[in-house]
Amino acid sequence: MPELPEVETVRRGLEKILVEKPVVEDVRFHRRDIRDPIPTKKIRAMVGQPITSVERRGKYLLFRTPAGFLLSHLGMTGSWRAAAQSNPKDHDHFEIHFGNRLKLVYRDPRRFGILDWGQDPRVHPRLATLGPEPFAEEFNSESLWQALHRRAAPVKNILMDPEVVVGVGNIYASEVLFRAGLRPSRPGRRLTKSECAKLPPLIRDVLGEAIEAGGSSISDYVQANGESGDFQSRFRVYDREGQPCVVCGHSIRRQVLGGRSSFFCSKCQR
């Protein structure tokens, strides 16, 4: 799925498409049994409303209207694309129709994504528990230290905890820890303060570079305009098991942590 850079890339694409704040003429539901049932009746409140902006919080997208906001999480395989009016294809679950022959289509083969409707983002249950944005001042070496220094869980799992910092998923967690020289399995409480202090800037570096590259395209992720991102060619460890470390040439290893594949160089990362 999309991690923060992919979601941010989608957001920017949608913002361009919706720059004129078009009014929603109709919404169509083809399947409502995704992760949680789509609240079709609530979402119909969009009809007749202009979409005034598309915001991002963590890996969530918020389509704002004067009447409330559509909340979208892409899960593992969700995507938004702009299309001319046409029949829905397989796995197209939801469509937003505008007047000028334009529609936005939500597609999600695995149906792990979320669609919901809310009035106030600060109160929405899925948003209220989220930790700081990685680019916000509230995320810093001190806040991360508080999350790490008593916990026995692998540092990688802690970085992927949305209550610690939002937006760091499985790919970028491995990439960040490679740059930090830390093994993904290192218990949080075994990090020194100076090791901890390296992480927030590196998280910003990796996520920032990935956003600039238009995200990483693996499998079925595409931007709203259908183009691919480019960051996957710059992975240093992710999905590179058995290939040489770009720094020392040692073979990259894979280890399952918290049920997710993690990749690291056993020589560069301790």
Added chain:
DNA sequence: CTCCTATCCTGCGAGC
């Protein structure tokens, strides 16, 4: 509390 596992679901590539 914290942690670990399993689970939701479809598609794809590897290996036979």
Added chain:
DNA sequence: TGCTCGCAGGATAGGA
């Protein structure tokens, strides 16, 4: 070819 298996970007419930 065609089959089976393992694995895939996330979030969360439930048990230890």
